[in-house]
Amino acid sequence: MRTSFGLCLAALLLGSSSLFGQTTNADAEKALSKGQDAFEDDKSNAAIRHFNKAIELDPNYADAYYYRGEVYSYLEKYPEALADFSKAVKLNPKLGEAFQGRGTVYFKTSKFAEAVEDFTRAIRVDRQNASAHNDRGQAYFKLGKFNEAITDYTRAIQLDPEEASTYFYNRGEALFNIKKFSEAIADCTKSIELDPENPEPYYIRGINYGQLNKTEEALADFNKAIETDPDNANAYAYRGAYYNELGKPAEGMADLDKAIEVQPKNPFAYFMRGRAFTLGKEHPKALADLNKSIELDPNRPITYFFRGLVYSDLNKNAEAIEDLTKHINLNPDSPNPSAYRVRGAYYAQSQGLGS
DSSP states (O other), X not given: OOOSHHHHHHHXXXXXXXXXXXXSOHHHHXXXXXXXXXXXXXXXXXXXXXXXXXXXXXXXXXXXXXHHHHHHHHTTOHHHHHHHHHHHXXXXXXXXXXXXXXXXXXXXXXXXXXXXXXXXXXXXXXXXXXXXXXXXXXXXXXXXXXXXXXXXXXXXXXXOGGGOHHHHHHHHHHHHHXXXXXXXXXXXXXXXXXXXTOSHHXXXXXXXHHHTTOHHHHHHHHHHHHHHOTTOHHHXXXXXXXXXXXXOHHHHHHHHHHHHHHOTTOXXXXXXXXXXXXXXXXXXXXXXHHHHHHHHOTTOHHHHHHHHHHHHHTTOHHHHHHHHHHHHHHOTTSOOHHXXXXXXXXXXXXXXXXX
């Protein structure tokens, strides 16, 4: 899954005409321009100093707060970024870029409902903003609201069809999640046509081919994704899971291990290996990987589902119920039906209703 937050950064570096003319202090505007140039040259600290100067010269200069917030966001200094974006929109409620920037920070800190609200505010300011529609779609996706996500991705494609590789790929991933595999393949193919060097649509197309039992096509896409980016953990993780499905556990585990080797902080890689250990009834290894995945990403619903299954196999009823409930609460629109079945069996057992 890919965001279009990089597009916001491009707008920052190029400068958006809607952001200028908000100060009458020429020296403040010069300091702002120097900050932009410094950031474009990858000199983040220098950029912050220039934006600080612009704010010192004009404490009500909304643009300067916005740009400094973008640098803080880039540096992953999220509290500082939130403060600057909030100050910018307070000074200028028509500054859609600042709402989008704040939404990006909320997204990166897993506050997806808040992200939706800010991306919506950005869209209200500029309804032609394709990247804001895409970003809101990403937040909807994280909330498990796949139909809403698809609507936003479609709008982004309509608004900017020539730069829509990311939007097609994202819509393809959402379509996969509602089991529209042929449509997902079509979107991933279009994404590849627009940007053949992006590995992500290859492996997403691959898992869709797998769902349609097109084994050769699936493996070809997984291989192409890895060829395009040999350090892409997700591609190794998907291919590893697919090898396991094909009854090739040695090849599968090698790929899952490789996924973690190339990206040791990738929560999806740990989840996929933990999933394999769960299905193989290797409970201690499964718990170790699923715990690590949750540590890295506490908002992925499916991880709690599989850890709940492990706890169920270990007869740890309280822990199983807690994880299955967490899975359902994080994904209320489309939880795994087995979560209700297993949890219901435990509830019945606790009431003396089991067989």
